[in-house]
Amino acid sequence: MTKLLSPAPPPPVRAGRLRPATAPDHRTGLSRLRLLAWPAYLTGFVWFLATQGMAFANDVVFLWLIGALLTAALHSGHGPRGFLPVLRDWIPVMAVVWVYSLLRGYGAHTPWAPHWLPQLRADEVLGLGETWTVRIQHALYTPGSPHWYDYAATAVYLSHFLVVFVLLAVLWRRSHQRFRQLLACYFTLTFAGFATYLLYPADPPWLVAQxxxxxPLHRVVWETISTMGLPQADSLLENGSQFANDVAAMPSLHSAYPAMLLFLFWPTAGPRLRALLVAYPLAMAFTLVYGAEHFIVDILAGWTYAAVVVLGLRWLRDRRADRPSPSGLNAHYTPDALAAEFRRLRESVED
Structure with a gap:
């Protein structure tokens, strides 16, 4: 009688490897979201520019910046879990900047009259009898017919609303230590300028001319923007000055921020970056004088404020790092150094 052979048992299956045939692949959905993240963001940004025009109000810039960081978190595969660090770190920053913008607008209503004569006299001395704003505009500017350098000056001026925020976003992703340093300098410098605006309101050259x-002087940047044919470009001044203060000229924060970047990044910058760090404040200074936005002494005051803030905060940080801890050990010791120190102390006690 032939013996029937039983079928061979199926090979063992590792736990967790089998999936129901009808189970959806969630990874495919996440991959699609990742691929669509940046196209969706850029589509929305282009639509905003086409319908609303260029809006450089701080709150609008921050919203688009936070949107870019959230998009980057989604694109990197973190999903909604990556949103929490963005919101945790950036919403307080946005709140502080918005509060400053509001206070800056209120700062225009001081009980004392704005100052203009000391700045004018100082610029006349520097210009050998005539301000450099008057000299440069008479030599270079053609009303209603911008030249290439007018467009370049406009780009440099508008970079004031973007450069620091973009650098903060880059450093937030790459180096939280540098992010905190730049943020501390930015906040300190901004509110130091605001305090000066309250104590010493000052008219800019275009207002003194009016x-x-x-x-007669021209606001070169705004007149150039009006001739560019951009959507709602005429409303840029209004959008960018939602909490405007026309007498917030001394010191010039437009000149202070580029100088802040120069003093902050110079110690670790290479030759090419150092050239850019020097060129940016000089280009901004020329733009502000040529465009009748600030007197030269406003710019020099802005550079001075930036140097004091950056170098002062660096000195405080170095002093805190050198301060001994309560245990008598330097606070900046690494964990390995601390472990070695404890081993040495224990061996000395045992001996």
Missing amino acids: QGNLP
Whole structure:
């Protein structure tokens, strides 16, 4: 009688490897979201520019910046879990900047009259009898017909609303230590300028000219923007000055921020970056004087404020690092150094 052979048992299956045939692949959905993240963001950004025009109000810039960071978190595969660090670190920053913008607008209503004569006299001395704003505009500017350098000056001026925020976003992703340093300098410098605006309100050159105390001057940046044909470009001044303060000229924060970047990044920068760090404040200074936005002494004051803030905060940080801890050990010891120190102390006690 032939013996029937039983079928061979199926090979063992590792736990967790089998999936129901109808189970959805969630990874495919996440991959699609990752692929669509940046196209969706850029589509929304282009639509905003096409319908609303360029808006450089701080709150609008921050919203688009936070949107870019959230998009980057989604694109990197972190999903919604990556949103929490962005919101945790950036919403307080946005709140502080918005509060400053609001206070800056209120700062325009001081009980004392704005100052303009000391700045004018100082610029006349520097210009050998005539301000450099008047000299440069008469030599270079053609009303209603911008030249290439007018567009370049406009780009440099508008970079004030973007450069620091973009650098903060880059450092937030690459180096939290540098992010905190730049943020501390930015906040300290900004509120130091605001305190000065309250104590010493000052008119810019274009406003002094409107009052008849200077020859007629043009706001080159805003007139150039009006001739560019961009959507709602005429509303840029209004959008960018939602909490405007026309007498917030001394010191010039437009000149202070580029100088802040120079002093902050110079110690670790290479030759090419150092050239850019020097060129940016100089280009901004020329733009501000040429465009009748600030007197030269406003710019020098801005550079001075930046140097004091950056070097002062660096000195405080170095002093805190050198301060001994309560245990008598330097606070900046590494964990390995601390472990070696404890081993040495224990061996000395045992001996």
